[in-house]
Amino acid sequence: MSVAVLPVLRRHRTPVLLALVLLAALAALASVVVGAKQVPVTDVWGALFHPSGSEEDIVVRSLRLPRTGFGLLAGVALGVAGALAQGHTRNPLADPGLLGVTQGAAFAMVLGIFTLGVTGLNTYIWFGFAGALLASLLVFALGGAGRGGATPLTLALAGAAVTALLHGLISGLVLIDQQAMDTYRFWQAGALAGRDAGLLPQLLPFVLAGLVLAMVNAPGLNALALGEDVARSLGHRIRLTRAIGITAITLLTGAAVAACGALAFLGLIVPHLARALSGPDHRWLLPFAGLLGAALLLAADVVGRIVARPGELEVGIMLALIGGPFFVALVRRRKVVRL
Amino acid sequence: MRLLGGSAGSTAPKAAAGPAGARTLRTAHVSFRVRPRSVLVVLAGLVLLALFMALDIGRGDFPIGVGEVFRALLGAPENHFVVMELRLPRALTGALVGAALGLAGALTQAISRNALASPDTLGITAGASVTVVAAMVATGSAAGGAGGALASIGIPLAALAGGLVGGLAVYLLAWRNGLDGYRLILVGIGVTGVAANVKWWLFTLGDVNDAGRAMAWITGSLNARGWEHVRPLALALAVLVPLVLIGAFTLGALRLGDDPARALGLRVDRDRSLLILAAIALASIATAAAGPVEFVGLAAPQIALRLSGTARPPLVGSLVIGAVLTVGADLIARTAFGAVELPVGVVTAVLGAPFLLYLLVRSRRKAAL
Numbered sequence: 001m002s003v004a005v006l007p008v009l010r011r012h013r014t015p016v017l018l019a020l021v022l023l024a025a026l027a028a029l030a031s032v033v034v035g036a037k038q039v040p041v042t043d044v045w046g047a048l049f050h051p052s053g054s055e056e057d058i059v060v061r062s063l064r065l066p067r068t069g070f071g072l073l074a075g076v077a078l079g080v081a082g083a084l085a086q087g088h089t090r091n092p093l094a095d096p097g098l099l100g101v102t103q104g105a106a107f108a109m110v111l112g113i114f115t116l117g118v119t120g121l122n123t124y125i126w127f128g129f130a131g132a133l134l135a136s137l138l139v140f141a142l143g144g145a146g147r148g149g150a151t152p153l154t155l156a157l158a159g160a161a162v163t164a165l166l167h168g169l170i171s172g173l174v175l176i177d178q179q180a181m182d183t184y185r186f187w188q189a190g191a192l193a194g195r196d197a198g199l200l201p202q203l204l205p206f207v208l209a210g211l212v213l214a215m216v217n218a219p220g221l222n223a224l225a226l227g228e229d230v231a232r233s234l235g236h237r238i239r240l241t242r243a244i245g246i247t248a249i250t251l252l253t254g255a256a257v258a259a260c261g262a263l264a265f266l267g268l269i270v271p272h273l274a275r276a277l278s279g280p281d282h283r284w285l286l287p288f289a290g291l292l293g294a295a296l297l298l299a300a301d302v303v304g305r306i307v308a309r310p311g312e313l314e315v316g317i318m319l320a321l322i323g324g325p326f327f328v329a330l331v332r333r334r335k336v337v338r339l
Numbered sequence: 340m341r342l343l344g345g346s347a348g349s350t351a352p353k354a355a356a357g358p359a360g361a362r363t364l365r366t367a368h369v370s371f372r373v374r375p376r377s378v379l380v381v382l383a384g385l386v387l388l389a390l391f392m393a394l395d396i397g398r399g400d401f402p403i404g405v406g407e408v409f410r411a412l413l414g415a416p417e418n419h420f421v422v423m424e425l426r427l428p429r430a431l432t433g434a435l436v437g438a439a440l441g442l443a444g445a446l447t448q449a450i451s452r453n454a455l456a457s458p459d460t461l462g463i464t465a466g467a468s469v470t471v472v473a474a475m476v477a478t479g480s481a482a483g484g485a486g487g488a489l490a491s492i493g494i495p496l497a498a499l500a501g502g503l504v505g506g507l508a509v510y511l512l513a514w515r516n517g518l519d520g521y522r523l524i525l526v527g528i529g530v531t532g533v534a535a536n537v538k539w540w541l542f543t544l545g546d547v548n549d550a551g552r553a554m555a556w557i558t559g560s561l562n563a564r565g566w567e568h569v570r571p572l573a574l575a576l577a578v579l580v581p582l583v584l585i586g587a588f589t590l591g592a593l594r595l596g597d598d599p600a601r602a603l604g605l606r607v608d609r610d611r612s613l614l615i616l617a618a619i620a621l622a623s624i625a626t627a628a629a630g631p632v633e634f635v636g637l638a639a640p641q642i643a644l645r646l647s648g649t650a651r652p653p654l655v656g657s658l659v660i661g662a663v664l665t666v667g668a669d670l671i672a673r674t675a676f677g678a679v680e681l682p683v684g685v686v687t688a689v690l691g692a693p694f695l696l697y698l699l700v701r702s703r704r705k706a707a708l
Contacts, residue, residue, distance in 0.1 A: 324533035
């Protein structure tokens with residue numbers, strides 16, 4: 001893209017939105033079609049709509065479809081949550097895990113394994129979700145406890161401190177407990193494969209609720225970008241706006257990281273990429289970030305399956321190897337929009 | 340801090356009381372302001388540092404009282420070997436590493452004007468981790484193993500090279516018609532993300548035992564540090580710290596933004612570059628000596644800022660607080676769990692985070708960076 005294209009795109013946001021929908025759909029299609037076992041597109045179609053019980057059908061329906069579903073869910077959730085986190089803290093270094101959500105989930109899982117001997121993905125996912133909720137409550141309470149209430153700076157610092165504290169505690173626990181270490185290692189890397197398809201409908205309500213809250217939050221977030229005093233004088237209730245935003249971040253990030261692991265890099269870069277396309281208006285930025293997050297995550301997952309045939313490279317690694325250089329190139333061309 | 344030169348008329352140092360209890364000291368060529376509260380924070384920090392170091396030296400399998408520690412340090416023959424050869428180098432390494440990270444963090448945060456920035460976000464830690472994990476996997480037990488002198492020299496050198504390359508990569512990629520704090524942070528995110536994931540990928544290649552050793556290194560540890568670690572560290576700090584403190588008089592004006600700083604006569608890009616390069620060098624050297632000790636670079640400047648009540652992270656204060664935090668964390672890491680010795684990097688966050696949170700909750704005014 002040349003330098004002149006982006007501002008033009010920012011004036012025509014509906015076509016760009018449709019293009020992003022198409023991009024995410026293409027990535028999802030590729031995720032169903034591409035893999036270690038070659039399945040022609042026609043057979044994929046058959047497997048989806050007229051299953052006959054063949055080997056191809058089983059591969060597509062029980063492995064690739066859930067995997068694609070988790071990719072869509074986590075990509076949308078982390079993209080939107082990242083945009084919200086950067087908007088609320090007004091800090092380009094903010095990621096969805098900044099408010100303690102990710103490490104809260106990890107700490108609850110590790111603690112569950114260490115003290116109660118929890119095993120099995122389906123059980124400790126709910127431990128992770130509960131930990132995410134508690135950690136973000138703690139950050140919000142601590143960040144808002146000072147005289148000035150919850151400002152972007154106190155939220156960011158309280159989140160960073162709680163995250164570091166939990167990370168230190170996790171490091172201590174996994175040094176003692178080999179089994180917790182093993183689970184944590186794989187969780188930290190992040191993966192879409194091998195998840196139980198039954199979890200998708202269980203997590204979906206949380207993500208949907210988070211997305212609704214995020215869109216409700218968008219006008220308030222736009223006003224907050226002008227500064228708290230201006231926002232207040234425009235009739236916005238600052239505390240309520242912050243509370244809605246943090247609830248949305250927690251629901252989205254909690255569901256995504258409990259199911260698919262940390263994947264921190266996605267929520268960090270996607271909002272910057274989306275902001276380059278949408279401009280700073282959160283009503284557009286949030287959907288852009290969600291679609292771009294899903295497309296990028298699924299694309300990284302597909303490329304990870306191709307480059308290391310017949311094995312795979314983890315999606316988190318592929319994401320950084322593809323997304324990192326692309327992101328640096330974009331930043332160097334001055335195409336990012338400042339917070 | 341005054342930017343313009345000293346008042347020409349007065350030759351003898353004289354002090355005048357400024358607002359908020361600050362005093363302005365003037366000599367013929369320079370004038371600077373001294374805030375009593377900042378000085379108090381530095382002095383209290385130094386006292387605490389001495390106490391922590393004495394406790395750190397005293398505790399262990401062979402306990403020595405604080406008084407005896409000081410006597411041994413002053414040259415008494417008893418306990419000389421244990422104090423001077425075994426425990427003092429470790430405590431000194433901790434203090435110097437903490438000081439370097441605290442100062443590097445203060446510089447990074449002041450220049451990027453971002454409270455979440457630290458040497459970790461400049462690609463230094465991630466770069467050093469990549470080269471060290473690569474070196475450990477490549478020379479590991481599967482490849483015949485490199486032990487002894489090669490390991491004790493090679494690993495710090497690999498870390499130094501990796502940290503410098505990572506930091507310089509961020510610096511060079513962020514440079515485009517000048518250096519901008521915002522771009523520096525974003526490029527740092529990208530480079531750190533790539534390097535961190537290359538590190539995790541390298542982890543999966545190696546033998547389990549090598550991965551374990553590498554894991555211990557990337558958590559940051561002061562275990563078995565001797566004079567061979569202290570000397571290069573002390574030499575580097577002796578050169579860099581005075582240079583930074585002299586060069587940092589531009590920080591106050593740089594904080595105003597590019598255009599006001601230029602209007603005040605600064606060469607913005609050059610001044611910012613020199614300070615960032617100094618921060619990269621300080622953090623790389625610290626990481627080479629002890630591994631990436633987490634959270635010190637982020638927390639020390641923020642704690643120092645809140646304790647001394649300044650508008651931006653105070654450099655000397657951050658340096659002292661960084662040293663106190665690291666030595667205090669090492670004291671806990673060595674002694675709190677009996678025979679199990681934790682890496683210091685695990686404890687710095689557990690010790691520093693609650694204190695930073697307490698300062699945040701207690702703060703009576705909106706702090707800004």
